[in-house]
Each structure stands twice: as structure tokens, then as C-alpha cells.
Amino acid sequence: TMIHLPRVEATLAPLALLTKTVYLPWIKLQQPDARLIRLSEKNNNWTFDLASSGDKDQNAQPSSWSFRLDNILFDRGRIAIDDKVSKADVEILVD
Numbered sequence: 001t002m003i004h005l006p007r008v009e010a011t012l013a014p015l016a017l018l019t020k021t022v023y024l025p026w027i028k029l030q031q032p033d034a035r036l037i038r039l040s041e042k043n044n045n046w047t048f049d050l051a052s053s054g055d056k057d058q059n060a061q062p063s064s065w066s067f068r069l070d071n072i073l074f075d076r077g078r079i080a081i082d083d084k085v086s087k088a089d090v091e092i093l094v095d
Helices: 014-019
Strands: 007-011 021-030 033-040 066-075 077-083 088-094
Touching: 014 021
Parallel strands: 021 066, 033 077
Antiparallel strands: 007 021, 077 088
16 A cells, blocks of 8 residues: 555635636645655656556647645655665654
8 A cells, every 4th residue: 555544635616617627725634644665766656657548549639627736734644665776764754
């Protein structure tokens, strides 16, 4: 598991949807627990290749929708980093 979030709260500004914008003034992550692992230069658990689907339409237009996020709030979080390349084993606590 890369991240565990017991609770997430967010505020959505509904009027922004009229202009094709998903606008979150704030999102609050309560007790997030993230574990970042890198086994080699090319193998880690935080890189996602979402755009590499094989069925791309070369003539497709980009989406007219946009996303805006102003504030991210953390409540008692933990980040653990296990990096086999640099031999780093770090734990960060956010209170």
C-alpha cells in the first residue's frame, strides 16, 4: 500500500463547474500514512504512467476542463521513505 487515508474532507466550489473548472478551495487529509519505496533507478511505487494507453487518438483535442486546488491541510501525518538506491530509510512525522 502506497498511501492510507482514514479520512479525507474537501470543499468543492460548485459555481466554478459552470466554467468547466473543478475547484477545491481546500482538501484535508487526516492521519495520512504514505510509504514511498524505490528499488532501483527505474522501479518505484510513486510513478504512474497514466498516459500510456495504447489506444490514443492522435486527432483528439485536449479537455476543456481544468482543475484548481488552493490548500492541502495535513492532520498528524506520516511519510516513510525506503530508498534502496541511496540506502536512505527516513520517517517524517507531521503534526
